[in-house]
Amino acid sequence: MHPPKHLYDREILNDEPFASLFYARALTTLSRTQEKDFTENVVAQLKRVEGGRAAAKCWLEMAFAWRNMDHDCNLKIFVEFLWLLYKEEWSGAAHKYLESQLGSRPDIDTIPSHCSQQTKKTAKSSTRDRSIWDNRSTQETGEPPLKVQRRSHPRLPPLRISKTSLRTVARMSSDISGERQNGAPADVPHQNLAQRVATVAESSRRLPPGLRFSKMKLRVVETSLGDEGENMVLDLPEDCPPIAQASKEFVSWVARPVQPGILSATRINSYTYGWPDERGGFPPVWSTSRQEICETVPHFRRYQGGVYYKDAVAKGYLLSGFGAARDRFEEGGKLIISHGGGGKPQDRTGKERLDAVNQGHGDQSVCALLQNFEQGRPILLLVDDNYEHFPLKLWSKGIYIAVLGFYSIVDVWAEIQNVDGVDVTRILFVFQWIHEQGEPWWITQQPIEDSGQPTIHFKCNTCAAVSPHVYFQAWVCTNPNCVVFGKTPGGGKLHGPLEYKPEFLRLRPERKFPNGFDTTLVLQPGEDAGYVCGFHCEDCGRISSRFEWGKYQCATCEFTLPVDHEVQLASSLRARVSVPGDLASQIYKLDANSRICALPPKKCSKGVCLSFSLPENCGFIHLIRGSGVEADGIFRLYQEQARSGQLTFRRWPMKRHMTKGQQLSNYFSQNTGEEYQYVAGSGETVPFHEAATAVIHAREFIRDRVKSALGKEVPFNEVLSVAYLKSQSMGFHGDDEKGLGPVIAALSLGAPALMYFRETSKHSSSHKHRKELTLLLEHGSVLVMEGECFQKRYQHTVIPFDFRIAATARFIGPENSQVYKRATKARM
Ligand SMILES: O=C(O)CCC(=O)C(=O)O
Structure with a gap:
């Protein structure tokens, strides 16, 4: 604009x-x-x-x-x-x-x-x-x-x-500013503010806490109004200590009227910020989408929400929009205060923010962060282009998320905040930069100064919990479970806008990595190779999602690195995964309230067929199990042809997703025959006469098994081949595109996988999201879904244990057939 x-x-x-x-x-x-x-x-x-x-x-x-x-x-x-x-x-x-x-x-x-x-x-x-x-x-x-x-x-x-009109403007500004209105103009004393600060600064005994260099003569050279209060720029004399020289001629202070007659003066940031000189001016690790980060940064694998935790310990924390009133970026970003996630959750569509809620011990991300605090475990902080306190504009370089570095949580407290007119309990965390990492990449110059004074903690007489001295006004108990929560030892409540006690915003003593802490920022190709689908380019710092089977490529500087997949055997894959005992022996599991019924197993010429009937004649699920020997050759062929490029597996952009930026499908796929409009688009569909032989054999195999178990020929005219690397999966979906034939059959190759079925929420509001049936898909088995309304009513998901390929065959009828459509169009 x-x-x-x-x-x-x-x-x-x-x-x-x-x-x-x-x-x-x-x-x-x-x-x-x-x-x-x-x-x-x-x-x-x-x-x-x-x-x-x-x-x-x-x-x-x-x-x-x-x-x-x-x-x-x-x-x-x-x-x-x-x-x-x-x-x-x-x-x-x-x-x-x-x-x-x-x-x-x-x-x-x-x-x-x-x-x-x-x-x-x-x-x-x-x-x-x-x-x-x-x-x-x-x-x-x-x-x-x-x-x-x-x-x-x-x-x-x-x-x-002029300075004499300052007072008038200060009054007008406080009238205008909603935050500082509070029924009355802000407590700006009706006398010359500049004069007042100078007087305060000159007298060490009357100096409010936090104002240092007090013995020097300070002269106010400039006064201005900002969102935070009145900014005073104070001139330091030539004979002052190194700090003043280091930051050229002046040091800036923010002076805020706290109560009538009292000013709080704090040094404002005297750090300078800028893009690094290395990597063409880009941060060490950054991306244009959340997926790129989640695929490559092992400390942040969360597609939604701000806190990534695993085993009840927080690993990564994304600083983003929707900050809380008392969030801060202090000491050049080496001390960050943030409200620990939660606060204003999104509704399920991700579009609307729901009402603010109390944060507390029921909140898993808060619990995980508390664990980190108690155990002294570092956490990786990341920042997105929405986070208002970050001094550099990420969007100006097309960056969506940048990795800041590892921090330690050095203080935690609870307080009541008013969010959209509702009082909610917020848990706030103080993150401190771990100094062993060197200086943060966004700071180009920092002040030479004495180290900060430690924050003072006090024990509450009532609950015996220790709380930091957070506020300038007084120490209060910050334990939300204490009867004097938010009150002074005398039981008094703090009034007016709360100010931080300046020492609280200072760096604590330096923090180190605990022994054995994994400081891996990005996974490299070759490490945890099954998972790595993103690629970190050391030349420009960008992480790019890998979308081609055969190579990694940096989307910014186009640097490429070939990926050589070794051919794997199904038997070795099976040997290295552990399938839960009950499923390994019984192959399927029905939920206690499931309305799906298991039918007696039937022998067929190619093995055994387990069948299940769906309620209200909606259809059947069949699992045709065989020896797998015949499938070995197809599995090998798939891998060889993908490696040689005869078969082009790749990841496609998802049509619908809830994260910012492009999102690619989790898995690699290739479509043959009719175009199939599935969730990740049909990509470059190859006709059967040009298809890789692996696909042709897979279709034959499926036809054969379906005929032997169901006794019918299905004219499959499309095969979607999907390759899952370790930790990849396909989320819940129904194959409910128009014009699909009632029989869909999928051949499993490689590592075993779990397949779950659930009713769509439209059909089952009471049993929403319950997994009614779990099946173990083994190498060489064919899973058949049969029924006209099956896909509208039931959804399925597949979660492989390790590297796996699936070939799913469908019949796409004239209603949805692109070949048919093209022919009809040509006739018209
Ligand atoms: O991976 C599989 O076995 C099934 C894949 C699937 O659900 C699909 O192609 O719709």
Whole structure:
């Protein structure tokens, strides 16, 4: 999105907040009043239009960030900036735009001094980022980005916001800002704030906790308003210790009024951030989809949700949107506070967020994180492009998820937070960077400073639990099960917006990896080879899903690595997997409430057939078991032809899935005969006369077994061959595409697999998701599903124990036959 091209045609401004801006300007010019009145005029006008409150707040921020408005070009940039903020969808983009515009100007020094040095650097050099921004605008609107045009505007009086008007603006800002309203204007004392901070800073005895370097004379050089409060930039004298020199001329502090008469002043981040110099400026490990990460990063294999845990221990944690109010990214990201997943769960469709819920010991991800805390087990942190606290814009490089590194959980506490008007208990975790990894890749410069003071913990007199001293206001018990939870030792409740105690946001003593901890970031081809379907490119850091059977390929720099699959024998595969005892002997298991009935086994010329009848004459399931010797040759042929490329197994994009970015099918497949519109698309279907002989033999084998067991010839005209590597599977689905014949039969080759059947929720609301029948599919067995309404009513899933190939044969009737459709079309 970017402002309309006709932004400067005054007629269109009537229904935009800019109309108010120009109107206020005109009023001010006419009345020749002071800038304070001008500010008030603008705010009053902006507040009158829809969305104007937000715009007014933005305007105030902007007014402070950039005080001189006496330049037409400046005004244009400002108006565009305001437009982007007003639209509210891309506040990050708006700031980026502002930086790039300022950076392109020769008078770069007009960047407000509270913008970091890094920002200036980026603004000066970031032509690449600018073009990304420009392209983005073009893509989103279809219009070319707006070029700077000099139009003749009535000359404005210069806008100068002096420190004396700060108070007025602070009051107006607190009126506008919903968060800080609380019925009354924020507790900004009605005297010169700048003066006040300087006084506080100069006197060590009256210094609030957290304000260091107190003995030095500090001078306030700049004051501005931000979302967090009033930002004070304090000038340090030349003879001050190394920190001031290291961070050039100044150190920034955030001073917040906590109660009337008390200011809390904390150092704001003096780290600088940037993309690494290596790998073409990309992070060490990143991806454009969640699947790529889950397939390759062993510490994060969760397709949904933010916490990946296994055996009740958390292994990976994704920082994403929907943060909680007290989430923080401190000490350059070496100390991160996050709310431990949960909070606002998604509904089953993944589209809507349900009401906020209490987090507690019933929440498995919270329990797992607590285990990590108690056992001192590190956890891998990842960040996605939605996480607002991360200082770099991942999307600007097309990154969806980047791996940060390993952290240790150093503190945990519970507190009540108000989420959408509902009070909920949130469990918050403090993650600290493990220093043995070196410096985080996103920090380009860090302050030289003394190490942080340890957080002080106290024991609660009532419950004896130890709680950290989290809040600036007072220590409270943070055990949600204690009767004085959230209260001070005297039983008092904390009022007003809670502030962190500054020490709490400091790094604790350095953390190390425990002995024997597995620090593998990405699996390499060859390690755990059955599973690795993603490939980490060391040249650019990107993880790409492997989609071809024969090679890994980096989707960014196209580096390729061949994969050589050795031919495997079914007998060796069978020998190395352990099938649960009851299934190994009985082959099937019926749920106690299942309405599927097992029929007496029948001998046929090729083996034994186990049959099951489905309720209400819906159909039958047959499992034809044979010796498997005949199937050995087909299994070998499949592997050899896939290796030589005669048969092109690959993974196809899924038509429906719930994760962001493209998602490929879990397994590799190849379709022969008629086109089959299954869940992962039909891909490059090969006609039977061009098919690999493995497929031809598989179809013959299936026809033969079906005829011997069911006594009928089925004219199968399609075979879907699927190859599953270790840990791959096919999820629940029904083969319910239109025009499929009533008999579907699948040959199993290689490692055994479990097949489950369940009724669709449409047909069984009470037994939803219950697995009614479990079958063991062995090498050489043929599974037949028979019945007109079978697939609409029942779903199946297949979970192999190890490397396995299945060939499923169907009859695709004229209603769904592409050959038939093409022929009919040609006739018309
Ligand atoms: O892997 C199998 O045995 C069956 C595959 C399947 O369910 C299908 O192709 O629809």
